[in-house]
Amino acid sequence: MDIKIKIKSTNLNVFYGEKQALFDINLEINQNEVTALIGPSGCGKSTFIRCINRMNDVIDICKIQGEIEMDGKNIYAPNTDVVSLREKVGMVFQKPNPFPKSIYDNVCYGPKIHGIAETKDDLDQIVENSLKKAALWNEVKDRLQEPGTSLSGGQQQRLCIARAISVNPEVILMDEPCSALDPIATAKIEELIDELKTTFTIIIVTHSMSQAVRVSQKTGFFHLGKLIEVGTTEKIFKNPTNNMTQDYITGRFG
Amino acid sequence: MTDDKHIVKSYGEELQFLNDSLIQMGSLTESLLADSMNAIIILDKDSVARIVESDKKINEYRAKIDSQIMTLLVKRAPMAIDLRFAITSLRISQDFERIGDLAKGNAKKMLPLPQNLPQDLLSSLKRLGNVVDAQLNKSLDAYIKKSKDIAIEVIRLDTSVNEHTFLAIKEVLAYLSKDQKNLEYATNLLFVAKNLERAGDHIRRVAENIYYFIEGDYYKKS
Numbered sequence: 230m231d232i233k234i235k236i237k238s239t240n241l242n243v244f245y246g247e248k249q250a251l252f253d254i255n256l257e258i259n260q261n262e263v264t265a266l267i268g269p270s271g272c273g274k275s276t277f278i279r280c281i282n283r284m285n286d287v288i289d290i291c292k293i294q295g296e297i298e299m300d301g302k303n304i305y306a307p308n309t310d311v312v313s314l315r316e317k318v319g320m321v322f323q324k325p326n327p328f329p330k331s332i333y334d335n336v337c338y339g340p341k342i343h344g345i346a347e348t349k350d351d352l353d354q355i356v357e358n359s360l361k362k363a364a365l366w367n368e369v370k371d372r373l374q375e376p377g378t379s380l381s382g383g384q385q386q387r388l389c390i391a392r393a394i395s396v397n398p399e400v401i402l403m404d405e406p407c408s409a410l411d412p413i414a415t416a417k418i419e420e421l422i423d424e425l426k427t428t429f430t431i432i433i434v435t436h437s438m439s440q441a442v443r444v445s446q447k448t449g450f451f452h453l454g455k456l457i458e459v460g461t462t463e464k465i466f467k468n469p470t471n472n473m474t475q476d477y478i479t480g481r482f483g
Numbered sequence: 484m485t486d487d488k489h490i491v492k493s494y495g496e497e498l499q500f501l502n503d504s505l506i507q508m509g510s511l512t513e514s515l516l517a518d519s520m521n522a523i524i525i526l527d528k529d530s531v532a533r534i535v536e537s538d539k540k541i542n543e544y545r546a547k548i549d550s551q552i553m554t555l556l557v558k559r560a561p562m563a564i565d566l567r568f569a570i571t572s573l574r575i576s577q578d579f580e581r582i583g584d585l586a587k588g589n590a591k592k593m594l595p596l597p598q599n600l601p602q603d604l605l606s607s608l609k610r611l612g613n614v615v616d617a618q619l620n621k622s623l624d625a626y627i628k629k630s631k632d633i634a635i636e637v638i639r640l641d642t643s644v645n646e647h648t649f650l651a652i653k654e655v656l657a658y659l660s661k662d663q664k665n666l667e668y669a670t671n672l673l674f675v676a677k678n679l680e681r682a683g684d685h686i687r688r689v690a691e692n693i694y695y696f697i698e699g700d701y702y703k704k705s
Binding site: 438439466467468469474475478479480481482 | 488490491494560561562563565566699700
């Protein structure tokens with residue numbers, strides 16, 4: 230299968246006020262692959278993924294230079310419809326954050342506000358499909374009206390993934406999606422990520438090296454706002470080119 | 484195994500401990516090989532028991548190193564150069580163990596030999612033994628210094644080992660052709676030459692693994 234570039238950042242610089250958070254990031258994200266971003270806290274990996282759905286727009290002091298293209302179109306072009314961009318780019322966060330609503334309402338909220346579903350039947354279908362894709366359906370199908378917060382941590386995270394995919398996004402951003410979960414829940418999410426990549430393009434920020442090895446095909450290492458090295462996950466974890474990458478992944482950093 | 488220290492001190496110590504164990508095992512293997520070769524040349528039949536004991540020690544090292552590596556893998560999930568270190572150490576310890584077995588085998592082959600073997604024959608075996616000894620010594624040097632260049636020298640020495648094996652076998656066949664009664668002795672001596680050649684192959688593999696550990700890629704003949 231030919232590899233298609235879904236997202237491409239070119240000379241991306243990000244500033245929070247006076248402080249520069251990202252320096253000339255040039256990174257290509259392949260379609261239907263999982264790209265892992267690793268690096269110490271504060272290195273800019275979360276800032277980078279937040280640029281992809283323009284979450285940084287809501288921060289007043291944040292200034293962005295350079296380009297991010299999705300399917301060849303600059304998402305920072307003046308005529309970009311940010312709402313439709315965020316429909317295409319879903320996000321899952323570190324701590325599961327279901328809405329204080331029922332399981333059903335959590336999943337149907339997006340399709341409702343984006344006007345994707347017209348009838349109750351359509352909505353039912355979307356909720357079922359999304360929960361199935363998120364590997365949660367069998368566990369919750371008989372309790373859809375119970376609050377989302379009544380689920381376990383791992384189930385809540387899968388609910389958030391179901392919520393993210395309910396609006397048929399093309400890209401899913403995951404910011405340390407398993408860091409608050411136990412090993413079993415983590416394994417389930419990792420297995421799910423592997424299945425989801427056939428439909429979506431996934432970018433995952435993780436602090437777990439072994440998780441990056443398990444789930445991703447490509448890995449980028451960030452340090453102090455710079456992209457130090459990017460390559461196939463196999464190459465990065467078996468024989469990285471840059472000494473800084475090697476020191477970080479082998480635990481010699483600092 | 485770069486010069487920089489691990490953030491987790493005990494992790495760095497475990498890698499160092501593994502490194503030291505492998506050097507000790509390698510030194511023991513080197514002495515055993517030299518010892519067994521020397522025993523053959525001077526037909527020191529009393530040394531066999533000592534050589535068998537040394538080989539047991541080498542086997543114990545192998546088991547100890549296996550266990551160290553398994554602990555390292557489950558405990559630390561090593562990455563990149565540390566992962567290559569663990570994997571190549573596992574392979575190198577297997578090769579050392581095999582070299583030990585071959586040296587022990589050679590010592591045993593000496594038991595039925597007569598005292599009056601021709602000098603030419605012994606000299607050619609001795610030269611072969613010396614080349615293999617030097618090759619093993621150099622491979623240990625490459626390991627201790629983590630030197631790619633020395634590892635390549637060891638790999639290249641394999642050709643010399645093969646040439647000397649050929650010459651030694653020729654001498655054994657000449658000895659055999661003199662008298663059919665020499666058949667049993669000659670067969671044993673052929674095994675000695677063949678075992679030394681096999682030991683050379685294992686040493687070459689040790690060097691290839693050192694190269695892989697350093698470069699992250701296999702050695703290709705240029």
